[in-house]
Amino acid sequence: MKKYLLAWLFLQLPTLACASAPPAAKPTATRPASSVATVSEADRYARRCQSQSAHRIVRPQGSMLWGTKRSWDTEKKAEERGSVLVSADLAPLRLANASGVTALRLEGGRLVASPAAEGNAAPPGVVGTVLQGTASDGKPVEVAICGAEPSLQDPGVVFYRIEAWNSLAQEWENPCVALGRVPDPRALAVGGVWDASGAHQDTPGKLTFACENGAITKCIQWGYKPWERHEGQSLAGLHQACTRLARADYCGNGRSHTGQDTPIDIYDGLGVLARATRASGGWDPAKASFEAAWAPDGATCIAHTRDGRAMEVILQECPDRLQAGEAVELTGGDRCTVRRTDVKPGTALLRNLSYGAPRAPASAGTGP
Template sequence: MTVALTVCGCDDVEGGVEDVTGGADTQLRALHDNGVELNGTRFNGTRFNGTWFNGVKLIGAGFADGQTKSNLSGWSLVPGTSELQAYGNNGVVYRGDDLEGVRLQWLVDDGAKELLGVQLRIVAVTQSADRPDIYFTDMDVRINEGKWQSLCTDGAGEPTAAIVVPGYFDLANADWRPGEHGELALACRGTAAGKCLEWGYRMWAKQGGLSLADHYRACTRMVRADYCGNNVPHTENGTPIDVSDGLSPAILEPETDWAIEAKWGPQGAVCLNQPRKLAHSRSAVVAECQAAGRGALPTCNNDKPGEHGGLLVSQAVPG
């Protein structure tokens, strides 16, 4: 069985790819690592995901160091989690930290039909203390016979872990897609793709019987202030936002009296008051969304997430 993995490093800015770094992402990770939230707020950022491969698919069969774990195949996720699993040639299932030290040989399809030799190695796998269905997988990567490097880095450029998720990331639109052929993607911690998972919006999970896939997509738009769903962020790293949802029971509830900034769906904002950064006026954002084919963007009239079909609410102090 083959598997496709995608990793994206996408801050697409006017046709280019920008790798935005800064200490704020590191601060966010520290807050999450210690299980502490700052007055219920979450720091936003402009990075959609990590820094490697820009979303190309990795296609190939796996192998590992050591004789007992050779010829691993059937790579997938343990249902309802982000824990990797694979089958040994002896029929044994290896999962989670059983896979530490494993090397994977892949052929990279870069979209232009050119194949490059890529190796991944799993350095460590740890389970989240806050959300037991989330597993952090530290991976290194090298191209051909080059130097091993961390697959993911945080906002300060320091190595960090990935969260393996089903589906793939559509870089052109900075969006997650469920996939149809068993694809797996890697969401780097400290980016929008990773933050939203750790905040609780795991696309494989349900809350109150409702799939969280669209909440995840709405969250990645919200973190980057991608109001128009056109992969254009309107914020700066480290800007605090208060995030809430209308789920039953709620995953996140409002904990400030900050003004409502916007309400969010999978394609971006469904209503907007004052953008969180004063450098962006409401009228300019509305015009941008109209130019992007989103139509009119009304104001938000109450504090209920469901207004205009919204799934999430962001509150902010414009600055």
């Protein structure tokens, strides 16, 4: 009898253990937008610049212009040229962080509160200020400045930690896309506005918060600061041409033809960046070749695509702008076979090298 009782208890142990264990937590479903309670204005501002433990995951393909999220709704596929934040107004402020401050102004690469402090009083900072912003679809979005950190390489340039009000989730979020190498991206304040086509408009009273992982900020860090001059020439045009180059926006329509962190070499005739002649980490000039020449509104001359797609695809994308023909020889040995129909290739401000797509093996008897 004892043997049968022991055997019965042994068989019942797994059942008893499962019965005593707490039930597994069910995954929490994301609430639809209609079920999210609207937050009052006072509570909304009180919650700005608070650390958020979780952020929505987005995986935009290709190189970004603003470096911002395309949409707050992560369950819907967003258009490549969309953004939750494309511009912000310097005045009037939605919320000032100090008494008497009514607006902000740009001084080179940093924001300054306006009007300035009188007498010996220290000038008020901009951290805590809330600006009125605009998304790519024209809808308003509030932007809070949560921190200001001068660049280690250039103290005159200030990186800002920003948050935008996500009305869909009723919470503040960093609008910048996080990548592995920059998991908590900041933003630069740059004058003017970039539209969906990638064109820059020098709009008075408006600025762009350009995130670290976007082309606007990358080009500034590479040396093309649009508010500065080099050898007496404004760098604004070179910066704009760089945003096209960085994204391989051949047609000048805002569409990229590259991937994140694709190796390239940039050089210009002004002396800001020179063509690399020696191999360095992640770059071997012996394996690279001339890709394209660039103007502020796109490529003027193309030798090969950066992502390996057929040149015919680019020609079909903008048939009235680019055409194939006889080879065009540029200075320095650069050579291309597709060119703009309305400008001379040699008038480009920038050029670049890239690895390009692996070449197909040549057929027997065709030569090198």
